[in-house]
Amino acid sequence: MIKPSIRILALMLLLLLGIGGMQTTFANTMESMQTIGEIRIEGLKRTKESVIRSLITVEPGDILKEDTIAEIESTLQKSGIFASVTVAALRDMVTQATDLVIVIEEKWTLIPIPFFSTDGSDFNGGLFLLESNLFGYNKFLMTAVFGGTDGINGLLIYSDPSIASSLWSGSIVGGFGTSDEKTMKPDGTPIRSFTTNYQNISIGLGYDITPTMTLEGRIKYRQWVVEGFEAGLDTVAITDNWYVEPSLELAYDNTRITDVLLVGTTTSLSGRYVTLENGWEIGTEFAWSYPVAQGHRLRLLASGGWGTMPAIAEFSTSDRDGYRTLPYQATTADKWGSASIAYDLPIFKTSWGTGVISHYWEAGMYDTETIEAQPFFGPGGSFRIYLKKVAIPAMGIDIAYNMIDPAWVFSLTVGMRM
Numbered sequence: 001m002i003k004p005s006i007r008i009l010a011l012m013l014l015l016l017l018g019i020g021g022m023q024t025t026f027a028n029t030m031e032s033m034q035t036i037g038e039i040r041i042e043g044l045k046r047t048k049e050s051v052i053r054s055l056i057t058v059e060p061g062d063i064l065k066e067d068t069i070a071e072i073e074s075t076l077q078k079s080g081i082f083a084s085v086t087v088a089a090l091r092d093m094v095t096q097a098t099d100l101v102i103v104i105e106e107k108w109t110l111i112p113i114p115f116f117s118t119d120g121s122d123f124n125g126g127l128f129l130l131e132s133n134l135f136g137y138n139k140f141l142m143t144a145v146f147g148g149t150d151g152i153n154g155l156l157i158y159s160d161p162s163i164a165s166s167l168w169s170g171s172i173v174g175g176f177g178t179s180d181e182k183t184m185k186p187d188g189t190p191i192r193s194f195t196t197n198y199q200n201i202s203i204g205l206g207y208d209i210t211p212t213m214t215l216e217g218r219i220k221y222r223q224w225v226v227e228g229f230e231a232g233l234d235t236v237a238i239t240d241n242w243y244v245e246p247s248l249e250l251a252y253d254n255t256r257i258t259d260v261l262l263v264g265t266t267t268s269l270s271g272r273y274v275t276l277e278n279g280w281e282i283g284t285e286f287a288w289s290y291p292v293a294q295g296h297r298l299r300l301l302a303s304g305g306w307g308t309m310p311a312i313a314e315f316s317t318s319d320r321d322g323y324r325t326l327p328y329q330a331t332t333a334d335k336w337g338s339a340s341i342a343y344d345l346p347i348f349k350t351s352w353g354t355g356v357i358s359h360y361w362e363a364g365m366y367d368t369e370t371i372e373a374q375p376f377f378g379p380g381g382s383f384r385i386y387l388k389k390v391a392i393p394a395m396g397i398d399i400a401y402n403m404i405d406p407a408w409v410f411s412l413t414v415g416m417r418m
Contacts, residue, residue, distance in 0.1 A: 034064040034089075037097030043104040046136045047081065052102065054165040055079060055138075057211060064089065064098050072102065074256040079161075081133045083107045083388050109133040109391040115146070124148035132391035138162070151197070153177025169206040169216070175199070178227075181312075184330050186374055186405040190232030192311065196224040202245075212254045220245040224312070234370045238312055243279075245313070247272035255289075260354045260386040261344060263291045274313050281307030281315060281334075297344040299360075304337035314368060319411055322362050325378040325402040328411050331366065338364030353387045362400075378403040 037060060041052050056072050069087045076085040084105040089098050109132040116125035126146020134141050140159040147153055159171040175198075182193040200223070206216035223242035231237070248271055255264030267286045273279065283305030290298045301322050305315060314332035317323045322338035323331075342360035349355075363377040380400030387394070398411045 034091075034098040035096075036060055036062045036064050036068075036100060037092055037095055038099045039102065040099065041102045041104065043106070045106055046109075047104070047106055047133060047138070048136045050165060051136070051138045052076065052104070054162055056102075058100075060097075064100075069100075070256075072100075076102075076104070077257045078255070078262070079138060081107055081109055081138060081391055107132075107389055107391040111390060111392060124150075126153075130392070147177070150180070150195075151178035153179075167208040169204075169208070169214070171204040171218075172202070173204075174201040182330055183332055184232070184327055185371060186326055186331070186376055186402055186407065188327075188405075188407070190230075191370060192230065192232050192234040192238070194229040194238050195227045196238075197227065198222065198224040212252055214251050214253070216249050216251070218247045218249075220247070234311065236311075241276060241312075243274045243276035243310075243313065245272055245274045258291045258297075259295045259346070259349075260388075261289070261291075261295070261297045261346075261356070263289045263297060265289075274309065276313065277310045279307070279309035279313055281305060281309055283307075283315065292343075295346045299342040299344065300340075301342070302337075302339045305333075306335050308334055308369070311368075311370075317366050321360075322364065323376075324360075324380050324398050324400040324411065325362060325376050325409055326366075327407075328409055332368065333366035334368045336364065336366035338362060352389055353385050356384045356386065358382045358384070375404050376402050380409075 036058060039053070039058070039060060041049050044052070055075055057075070058068060058072065069089060072087050073085045076082055082104055086103045088101045088103070090101060091098050109130075111130040113128040113130070114126070115128075116123070124146065125148060126144060128142065128144040128146075131141045133139070138161060140157070142155070142157040144155040145152070153175070154177060155175045157171070157173050159169075161169050163170055178195065178197055180193070180195050183191040185191065200221060202218055202220035204216055204218035206214050208214050221242070221244055225240045226238055229237045249268055250270075251266070251268040253264075253266045255262040255266060257263075265288050267284070269282075269284050271280070271282045273281075283303070285303040286301070288300045292298055303322055307315070309315070311332075314334060315336065316329070316331070317333045317336050318326045318331045319329050321342075322340045323336075340360055340362035342358050344356050344358045346354055346356050359379070359381050361379050363375075365373050365375045367373040378401045380398060382396055382398040384394045384396035396412075398409075400409045401407070402409065
């Protein structure tokens with residue numbers, strides 16, 4: 001009988017100890033990996049439970065990751081129909097699984113907005129009715145009827161972010177009425193103004209390629225009758241006509257909510273075509289925002305586009321981030337580009353909402369076939385109220401100053417991206 005040497009015995013001992021250590025490490029790892037058991041939802045009054053389950057990406061049996069709870073809370077709050085979302089993890093000592101309890105506080109989603117205005121000779125008034133959680137299924141419906149001295153206008157918007165709880169989304173937008181259109185250069189020089197009686201309808205269909213990427217196509221029909229045209233720099237009159245407009249957009253959204261503000265990255269690439277004069281256009285947008293201490297936010301934005309469109313279908317560049325130093329609702333473009341930086345600072349927080357002030361600088365240019373390149377540059381500030389109990393994203397006012405063609409620009413907005 002050959003006795004094993006001391007060296008072989010030592011090697012065998014080390015091997016056994018190594019295997020034992022590996023088994024212990026594997027066992028500890030398995031114990032630290034928590035499996036999701038039951039998912040309970042509490043606090044719902046109007047919203048269907050199926051809506052919650054279709055919005056979140058986890059199911060019983062999944063592994064509970066470090067950021068799972070934060071992702072659930074952010075996803076549900078981004079839907080815009082919940083005032084607060086709290087997720088608790090409870091370990092079941094019998095099954096050794098971790099149950100998730102989602103406690104929801106719903107927002108008030110049926111919102112009537114009456115309005116009336118007059119300058120002494122003309123008047124305008126009407127009613128907007130918004131429902132952001134139609135029948136509790138997270139469908140959006142807005143109807144509006146308004147009018148006055150110039151005539152009656154109507155608007156209908158229906159949006160379904162998840163058709164039959166699937167990855168498909170859809171929307172229908174329709175409207176009719178009288179519209180006064182006026183465009184000018186940043187220095188106030190008129191380009192054209194006209195009044196139309198119009199009707200339009202569009203249908204959109206989207207698909208969530210991934211949780212952060214969506215592809216959407218849309219087809220729009222628009223027709224109009226021109227009641228009056230006043231020439232400015234553009235002397236070619238707009239006449240009665242119609243067009244069909246197909247469009248396509250690929251959008252990426254990897255954002256989350258910190259308190260009331262969205263942080264993260266969004267970007268999009270879009271294109272559209274109109275049958276009138278074979279107009280076409282390609283545009284892109286990019287936004288990056290970073291959370292700073294105590295709920296502050298730093299934002300960087302860039303956008304641009306290029307195309308050739310008939311005047312009535314040109315891209316509207318005013319009244320949007322990056323272009324707020326341009327005349328309010330009075331600039332359109334065939335080519336445009338802008339970059340801006342903004343800092344958002346919450347100044348008060350109550351049970352009904354949060355007030356946020358912002359300071360920004362923007363610079364860019366735009367042109368059309370009628371006018372040469374128009375540069376713009378300047379600072380601006382805004383005040384937003386983000387409502388907690390009501391399903392309107394925000395209400396606010398902007399004031400900006402164009403340093404190239406010196407002018408102050410004011411704008412008032414109800415409902416915009418956070």
